Amino acid sequence: MKDFEYFSPTTVEEALSLLSKYKKEGKIIAGGQSMLVVMRQGLIAPEYIIDIKGISALDYINYDQKDGLKIGALTTHRAIEKSPVLQKHFRVFSEMEVNLATIQTRNWGTIGGNLCHGDPAGDPALVFIALNAKLKLNRVGQERVVAMEEFSKDLLEVDLGADEMLTEIHVPIPKPYTGIAHEKLMVMQGDAGIVGAAVLITMGEGEDICENARIVISNAASVPWRAKEAENLLIGKRINDTLLDKAGEIAAAKSDPPSDVHGSAEYRREMIKVFVRRAGTKALERAKQG
Numbered sequence: 030m031k032d033f034e035y036f037s038p039t040t041v042e043e044a045l046s047l048l049s050k051y052k053k054e055g056k057i058i059a060g061g062q063s064m065l066v067v068m069r070q071g072l073i074a075p076e077y078i079i080d081i082k083g084i085s086a087l088d089y090i091n092y093d094q095k096d097g098l099k100i101g102a103l104t105t106h107r108a109i110e111k112s113p114v115l116q117k118h119f120r121v122f123s124e125m126e127v128n129l130a131t132i133q134t135r136n137w138g139t140i141g142g143n144l145c146h147g148d149p150a151g152d153p154a155l156v157f158i159a160l161n162a163k164l165k166l167n168r169v170g171q172e173r174v175v176a177m178e179e180f181s182k183d184l185l186e187v188d189l190g191a192d193e194m195l196t197e198i199h200v201p202i203p204k205p206y207t208g209i210a211h212e213k214l215m216v217m218q219g220d221a222g223i224v225g226a227a228v229l230i231t232m233g234e235g236e237d238i239c240e241n242a243r244i245v246i247s248n249a250a251s252v253p254w255r256a257k258e259a260e261n262l263l264i265g266k267r268i269n270d271t272l273l274d275k276a277g278e279i280a281a282a283k284s285d286p287p288s289d290v291h292g293s294a295e296y297r298r299e300m301i302k303v304f305v306r307r308a309g310t311k312a313l314e315r316a317k318q319g
């Protein structure tokens with residue numbers, strides 16, 4: 030690894046000012062769980078490292094029945110997994126986190142770092158996209174909001190300026206009769222997923238008809254990928270096993286998964302069918318419960 034100068038700001042303002050000063054030669058580190066890997070591989074060699082882990086003001090989970098859920102960028106995976114508030118109102122987050130990496134990585138890795146790394150194999154982005162989450166991005170004197178769905182641009186590339194920092198993720202309150210589930214295929218517990226799927230289903234009130242569906246899949250493209258044709262198949266229909274099977278088939282056919290040591294594209298397509306159906310079945314059960 031190349032030598033670098035190290036800073037450890039304790040406030041957002043201090044971090045943004047360092048980012049503004051060092052722009053392209055500087056890089057944020059949070060938990061370092063992904064960043065150190067790419068540094069060791071020589072893919073990046075920043076001259077200035079801005080360690081934001083000490084900004085305690087960005088470590089929070091706030092829930093409000095009107096405003097929805099707000100998660101600070103420096104909240105760890107483990108805090109999300111164990112949060113009683115999330116277990117009560119958004120249990121899908123605990124279910125997703127318990128299968129993300131090892132306890133060690135979850136203890137130190139942050140949700141902001143996970144999203145900014147831009148890995149199409151990542152799990153949280155699927156759930157956030159399904160829930161229509163928005164990201165708050167700050168630079169000195171400026172703030173903008175980007176839909177999580179539009180944040181990932183390509184493999185390990187996100188819509189983040191060199192002087193910008195992700196500070197918060199906002200999840201709106203889902204409509205009544207909405208269910209969401211996340212399922213993923215791992216060879217070993219703690220491994221990154223081969224494919225994963227988050228499915229959200231909203232049923233029409235007092236009806237048996239699907240009003241809205243969002244299907245988001247990992248490792249199906251160079252970014253977390255929404256299977257819109259499969260969603261359209263479900264919307265306006267009475268969902269049953271046959272329809273969920275068809276949604277999985279359409280998602281698989283339209284996907285463009287990679288082939289690597291963990292699985293061929295063909296195998297991944299087969300698994301997309303299975304995991305869309307599995308997450309869809311669970312989401313439907315939950316939606317029907319209100």
Ligand SMILES: Cc1cc2nc3c(=O)[nH]c(=O)nc-3n(C[C@H](O)[C@H](O)[C@H](O)COP(=O)(O)OP(=O)(O)OC[C@H]3O[C@@H](n4cnc5c(N)ncnc54)[C@H](O)[C@@H]3O)c2cc1C
Nearest residue numbers: 059060061062063064130138139141142143145151152195
């Ligand atoms: C063994 C192992 C298994 C894993 N398994 C999974 C898995 O199953 N599923 C999964 O989703 N992930 C998995 N991961 C990835 C892990 O979740 C991420 O590495 C971790 O969440 C990244 O967070 P971090 O705080 O360590 O980020 P860092 O490594 O510190 O940063 C990652 C990137 O984000 C940028 N960054 C960090 N925070 C911010 C911010 N607030 N604003 C702007 N840019 C920022 C950094 O500059 C860097 O480019 C695994 C990682 C390991 C090591």
